[in-house]
Amino acid sequence: MTLRLDAVSLHGRERPLLDTVSLTLHPGEIVAVIGPNGAGKSTLLRLASGLAAPTSGTVSLDGTPIGDLPPERLAARRAMLGQDSVLRARFSVGELVRLGIRPPCAPAQREAIASEALRRVGLEAFAGRDVMSLSGGERQRAHLARVLAQLAPSMHVGRPGFLLLDEPISAQDLARQRLVMDIARDHARQGGGCLMVLHDLNWAASRADRILVLNHGRTCAEGAPAEVLTPDMLETAFDIAAPRLRIHVETGRPFVIPHDFARFRATTERKSASCTSP
Template identity: 45%
Template structure:
């Protein structure tokens, strides 16, 4: 199996920034992605969440700072070696060519071609199909699938890759309630098996339910990082999102449930902390 029992930080970002022209997308962010844990990145639109995930994946090079994979600069890893250590699910699940869902899932095993792990291809693919409830989609052409079906097949590809690091960018965006819970339960199970998991989410209550650690980003800066109970306070959420909220507690877990206070209007949000007029 591709996932191995490792300890410590699988991926680290150290004081990393990302700038395009004169625009700063990320500003001196540091984070450790630890094996056996789920880190969820949250924040408003444009906060830098997907850019940070892209840095962790090696798809975006920082303009300052470092990204380390097992202590070695990520850019020094050959592409195939990198693919054997981290799997990535992007926001967009699009393919131009009419591959079947089965073929898309099988692509997850490409990094293991020519290795001893390739003997596990059939088992890994079958496990991924079962976990994502995508067995009935296998003969369908991927471009003909609905958004939610594409998301599940794409997740199955990631799971079939069986890497010790899993990076998921808004994996629940196109899914119904049941499949949202299924995806995050799968992510939680991967962490229990030893994987380091990073997820970008917009739903703060889902983040609170499944994360070991939540990092809030706002305007490219890391505002807070810690346990859901520590980070997801009404005061902090209101300051970052400019929306009045009430924090409830899940009866079973005691974790936060974030509920908008729709009858209350806050001043316009300014990420620099000023009240807009």
């Protein structure tokens, strides 16, 4: 079971949104996609999900071109959480989550799946609330529950499928960020795969098995966090000069301290100013 993108490109009106990017997602792993704004991260997830078709290259799921899969089979094998999930009608939180559950499914089983999904995201007490009455972070987790409910029947038969998550912690406080990342890790531990776009490099470093760095629609780096998160990569992809990265004493993984960037920038600016002729 794999989700494979082979040299995919997608051309916009003025420039390529993605340019010959390749990636294979295996069961049991989390791959984090990072990069500056406009690098093509969300476009990559849309191609991986089958919501958009590449201009060139191929996307396949379990060896089958994703465009050839019937919608019901595709929905059973992958579920996507977009960064902007817009509702066109008013739903309760419970109704929203039940929308993700694929038929056929007995009413009692639907209720059990929805309740479990809401419990996992910490919203079990919100089932009767209007989705639009929730905070931004709560709505984001309600949609995550819907996505988890979509894959629940496949999980029950031992085929967990792939979670595609676009900035799933962007509106969450620190405790809920950990909750969402734990959900992703638990999904991978049960044999599923997770491809997620993240802006927080430290969460990417601490939880991802691999990191893919995109810049201007192209692959800038790919590999284990310790291989990818380097001062050279930060300067190339993010235009941030960094003196060094710290290594966590317990995990052995790199982490970034924003204070270091501020201090280093201030130091280099002072040096630059001192060398400037009046």
